[in-house]
Structure formats: C-alpha cells, structure tokens
Amino acid sequence: MPKLVMLPPQSAKTVRWAGDLVKELPQYQVALPETDEEARAAIVDADAAFGVLPADVLAAAQKLRWLQSPAAAPPAGYYYPALITHPVQVCNLRGVYNDHIAQHIMMYVLALARGLPYYMDAQRARRWDKDARKSGYVDLQGATALIMGLG
16 A cells, blocks of 8 residues: 655644545555654655655655655755655646646736726625726736736
C-alpha cells in the first residue's frame, strides 16, 4: 500500500486533506505525525511526503520518491545539500495558478470597469436602480493598466 506522510506541523487543513485522501483513495495510507520524532518513524517506509522535510527526517527515509512543497516558492532553507543530492523528486506549485489567476484578474477588471458590484448590491436589495453606479464607466479601449505583484 503506497504511503504518504503529511509532515508536521499539522493544521486543520492538513488533517482535512488527509481525511479526504483516505476517503477518495482507500488504497493509500496517509500518516499525520505531530512531531519530528513521529515523522522520522513514519517516513521510513513512505513513498511520498508533503511539507518541509528536515534533514534528519530525510536521513530516515528508505524509499521516499516524491516530496511536495507546500508553496510555489518554498521558504529559505527548504533546499539543503542532502535534499539536493537525494534522488527524491521535489515538486512545488509554481505555475499552477498562472492561467486561471490571469483570467480571474481580467474578470475583476471587466466587472469593476462596468460597475458590476454596484448593480449586484442593488439586485440583492431587490431594487431597480439604473444609476446604481455612482461614477462613470471606465472605457478600457486605450486604457493603461499598472500591474503590481510579488510573483
């Protein structure tokens, strides 16, 4: 039976994910160690792990093949010499959100340019208000956008 270790610390989210995985994939074993000591014991026969993998826990892994980073940009120190030289395949979330986030942002730009939130408020209040938007529309033709972000 393939085994996944959700590395500590555990949160309500990781506990919920583990429960969902076990329910959807009963042929997999999911371990939820609470401490690094429990993680060292659980990782010995694990095929995969999720989270930040300390060097001493990695040293105990005998058949680990896959490590999923919990972030698109893992924190400083996530990669260390023993992990870099280990044959484990390390994955992160980089690129997962590219297309749908871009589309989501465009949806907001269009909605705000046309005043959709104002009309939605009027609709929820069951009020017909053709002037719900209190300011003019933003004409996007020829408009300039400033895009700021960390990504």
